Amino acid sequence: MSVFDEERARTYDSGARTYMAGYESLHDMARDGLAAYIEPQRNARVLLLGVGTGYEGEQLQQRFPAWQLIGVDPSEPMLSVARQRLKGVDLRLGVLDDFDDLVDLDGVLSVGVLHHLPSREQQPVLIQSIGRRLRPGGAVLVGCQVGPYREGSARLKALQARWRHQGMAAEEIEERARLFLTQTLPPTREQLDEWYRSAGLSSPEPLFSTAYFQLLAAHKV
Numbered sequence: 376m377s378v379f380d381e382e383r384a385r386t387y388d389s390g391a392r393t394y395m396a397g398y399e400s401l402h403d404m405a406r407d408g409l410a411a412y413i414e415p416q417r418n419a420r421v422l423l424l425g426v427g428t429g430y431e432g433e434q435l436q437q438r439f440p441a442w443q444l445i446g447v448d449p450s451e452p453m454l455s456v457a458r459q460r461l462k463g464v465d466l467r468l469g470v471l472d473d474f475d476d477l478v479d480l481d482g483v484l485s486v487g488v489l490h491h492l493p494s495r496e497q498q499p500v501l502i503q504s505i506g507r508r509l510r511p512g513g514a515v516l517v518g519c520q521v522g523p524y525r526e527g528s529a530r531l532k533a534l535q536a537r538w539r540h541q542g543m544a545a546e547e548i549e550e551r552a553r554l555f556l557t558q559t560l561p562p563t564r565e566q567l568d569e570w571y572r573s574a575g576l577s578s579p580e581p582l583f584s585t586a587y588f589q590l591l592a593a594h595k596v
């Protein structure tokens with residue numbers, strides 16, 4: 376699992392765009408996707424699970440000022456950047472299971488979390504927890520990597536070329552590629568469907584995707 380320590384938090388905002396083509400487009404689509412389920416004027420409660428340094432909070436706050444945003448993240452350094460960036464967002468250190476009051480939510484947005492969980496077994500557990508916290512009709516938008524990566528694939532080589540072009544040192548390129556090859560990437564479409572079904576969620580619908588990253592939308596049935 377990658378570590379979201381102080382160094383990572385300090386460089387995250389530029390790094391996310393360097394490492395992953397389409398980062399901002401995915402977040403643009405996440406905003407539109409949430410608005411497909413939740414009326415902009417409603418005093419809706421929307422959880423940003425794995426809020427990180429707060430980019431999505433800032434974007435949502437600007438566009439939907441009536442929504443009450445709650446951000447949860449287990450990394451204090453990431454949350455500390457989010458605190459400076461976001462005013463009026465309820466930011467909490469921890470994971471979802473730490474907060475019993477986060478129920479009857481109108482929406483959950485979780486970008487970049489699923490593939491950072493330490494094991495594949497924890498992925499359906501997270502989807503289950505999200506399902507339990509939503510009100511019927513509530514929306515869940517999950518952004519995660521598309522797996523798996525294959526050594527020597529054009530997909531990985533193109534990323535490495537991108538990183539090289541952005542000035543990343545050779546050893547970091549190698550380390551990062553190794554991480555991509557060993558990360559707990561999301562499973563097949565069939566498994567995802569099964570996880571969502573058993574969490575009481577509709578079948579996840581792709582809202583945005585590149586060869587690297589996907590955004591899936593569903594609602595609590």
Ligand SMILES: C[S@@+](CC[C@H](N)C(=O)[O-])C[C@H]1O[C@@H](n2cnc3c(N)ncnc32)[C@H](O)[C@@H]1O
Pocket residue numbers: 379391424425426427428429430431447448449450453469470471485486487488491492
């Ligand atoms: C790749 S960052 C994504 C941050 C932000 N959502 C974004 O799109 O820029 C992943 C974040 O997920 C957090 N995270 C890791 N495990 C988590 C968990 N079990 N629950 C919630 N957040 C978690 C990390 O601390 C990190 O801040």
